[in-house]
Amino acid sequence: QTYLFQYTFAVTPAHIKRLYKRFQALDKGNKGYLSPQDFGSVKELATNPIGDRIIGAFFSQGQETVDFHSFVRILAHFRPLDKNRAKRPDSPEPINSRISKLRFAFQLYDQDNDGKISRDELLQVLRTMLEMQVTEEQLESIADRTIQEADLDGDNAISFDEFRKSLEKVNIEHKMSSRFLH
């Protein structure tokens, strides 16, 4: 199984060991899977404005549990990209590639999974991130502006392509990599 992990998620056995420890620590009552409540017990996440969304990202549609396999798979997104790794032409896109990191971020916005960040979705995120100091109007003008900026096809929403283009200059590999998973 370790081999499987290594192959698919490009994580090392040491990672897996460490993550498994953490998984067990989070798993209250040794169920063998994690529930949203388990994540909720992480204190720091409570103060994270998008904590709920991050937790939500671990659970695929309609599911209430996440097993260790999926847990690692999600976390593997945040592995720093290894430039030296020999690229095998036949290997699929690695899970920690720029594009999958971006997709992960995109899905944090796109809660209804329609492939677009609508104005409302953007507003929701903005509201949680800037809640207290800003009026609704300001929020809305920021959201409008954001969409205006990124929206290329004029559908008043940001598609994944547009999202990617707007972040072209950002060092995603660095931004979306956790040192922990190095």
Next chain:
Amino acid sequence: MDDSISCKCNWTSKYLVCLVIFLSGALWSSRDVLSNAAGATTKAPPVNSPAWTQVSPKPQTQPLPVFTINYPRIQVPFEITLWILLASFAKIGFNMYHKITIWIPESCLLISVGLVVGGIMYAVHGMPPAVLTSNVFFLYMLPPIVLDSSYFMPTRPFFENVGTVLWFAVVGTLWNSLGIGVSLYGVCQIEALGLKDINLQENLLFASIISAVDPVAVLAVFEDISINEQLYIVVFGECLFNDAVTVALYNILSFVATMPEVETVDVFLGMARFVVVGLGGLFFGFLFGFAAAFTTRFTAHVREIEPFFVFMFSYLAYLVAELFSLSSIMAIVTCALTMKYYVEENVAQRSCTTIRHVVKMLGTMSETLIFFFLGVATITTDHEWNWGYILFTLLFAFVWRALGVFVLTQIINPFRTIPFNFKDQFGLAYGGLRGAICFALVFLLPQNITCRNLFITATIVVILFTVFIQGISIRPLVECMKVRRTNRKLGTINVEIHKRLMEHTIAGIEDICGQWSHYYWKDKFKKFNDRVLRKILIRDNRAESSIVALYKKLELQNALELLGPAPSDLSAAPSLMDLQTKRNFPASDLRNMHELLSKNMYKIRQRTVEYTKKSALPNDSKVREILIRRHISIRHSFRVGSFPRTGVSKRHRFLSLPPRKNMESRSPPSRPSYTSENLLRAPIIFRHGTWIPVATLDLLILCSSIVLSAAELNNTIKQIIFRSRLFSTLFGFVRSASYTLPPGLASLDNAEGPGLEDKQSWKMTLHPCSGSRGTDLELEPLSATSSVSQLQRFSSRQERPLQNRYHQPERREHELGQQTSREPIAEGLWGQPQRDSWTAHRYSRSRDEHRPGGGNLPPSAPTGWAQEPLIQKGGGSQNHLNRRPHWRPHNPHGPQSPGQVD
């Protein structure tokens, strides 16, 4: 001299006193201090100094003098005070015009002023003040600086990079010392320079002096251009720890340098000593750090001396380490790092602030003085100039630093998560300025060193060269080379938002991974800390106490802040408000938006740069935000529970005004039934000092009168007006609201002390039916003792005429005393707590949506509304108020609402 002795005997006197007395020692004793060891001076009994004896020989026969001048008596402290003032004024001067300090580091400017002053002194009376010529520097001047740096060390990044920091600090310094020393020795063998008489030991000693980096100026620059955190923390930590290394090395070498012959055994003994010195310092640091933490456990009833323990214990650590000739810098650094965490949880918020302020103040003062004196000393000391030696020193100092950084990074890089790239290495190497430590150490050199004066000159040249040339050029160079930064450049708004989202995501992911277990021992330590240390050292140790305690502290702080001066982050208000009106986005607005985003987004813990400003106190806005968030979430839950929100709000600026239709069609106001009146008059007394949640307002609306402490009042009153409108829609007889404030409330604003918010309480009464259609909010100060009886009196007052009689004089008084009372109130209550009013505003809006007919409101205010802005100090906040008419309190000079006429 004896001043410093007495200070040593009585170590409990404060640092500031020590500083002053040190300087007295410095000014007094150019002659013999150097030869005196610290131990020798302590033995001498305190005797009258010449200055004191000069006072007495007045003949007894003279008549009683009517007017005398006794300058010698006060001379020493007087001159010291003047020196400090002069340096401080210089500092003020530089900061008046901000552009200077951007391009030229402050240390350069201070040295320049010092040079000028030194020149004047040299020209005037030829006898320079003996500054920094004694090891008193190490007893009184260095501790504040080190304490400052270590107390404000960003803990988390430091421990994440601790390996690299120590690697550079210890190995790097050794490398520099050895390299410079040996190569200078090589240079000395050149016949032409005529320096044959400097032997290897002396060269090494000199090299150890010269290898201490002190990049104050660089840190300021790095902070300013927000360089990447890793580089910053390594430079920061390196300069802190290599001071310790250098001093230890210096002590060993100065001993070795005086030895006639050095054997192999001595080399090993020296190494062993080096280790002992370091570890010993560490030990005493821990010891006194824990002692300080443990002591503050019991200071709950003596809050006023709490900050004292921090200073005394860290100073004690320093002195005791010095006593055993251990690394005192190491001791004080460890002490500060150890106790900070526990002490800050134990002490009161106010003490915590005091500690930070005093630490920062003393540190800054010492640093300022040192650079200032450096300038003075440059002019006034005897120099021995040798071109060859000095130029080679400069060259080697630079070359070995650069080499060292490159070689050491090559070794450490494989162990780092984010390796240093070439540009980082350049920043690290070029940031190796020399500073205060070199300066002090070189003056400490024993007189029997042959080339003492040459060493002094060479050191001063190196310091001046690095501080001026490198210090000034590092900003353009780093900017030009585009060294990695923590990016704060203006991108598109998309980038800004998405990046922040990503940061939150990573923070969340790391939380899920348990980021503190990054290092195994760190995890272990945390457990140990939770199980043992916290129980012993922290008074109030409960489960999750860190968070709960933080909240408690923050709540208190926040309550105090509501009374205090406006926090700085409100400066953003005017620009934010400008934003609202325009719907198409000109370029300037884009900037505003960026500002808005970058300023207001909730900052996550780890990814935000945790720089501690060298020049300013760190602000705790971040923690405050946590608190605010919590309050918001409380509000949120409240809102969700009792007034479920159905739709996204539409844009209505004046939603909280009742619809005109309602107003016009309203039947003449009828008095509410007696039963409801009784309900409304039921008093509720709140415990003083507790934060009144939003629910207070609802209680107020239900019960109509509450006793509040001033802080609670301040928070609550802002929300009361629009809530009363909700009330009006429920009962249908209130049209507008106003409040009257007793003149006494004016003092609320000025009060900072604990007295007001703790002892004074306020009775707050909502009069739903005073007048025909107005809601009056009545405030009356209650003394703590009589509050209950007063309240009963109030609650029994149910007759309207009585109420009105009660109202009239008060209002008149208010009008008369408006110059004194209204202005501060307006500012204190309405001007500053922006965030609360924002949320409150939104809150009111969301409520009003559920009112029948609340959706379509004319944007104009009804006649009863006071239209002119309140008297405000800042134009910005006035603007701010203008846009929120429903927020404005009733203005006594404005058009009276019908409610107040009768």
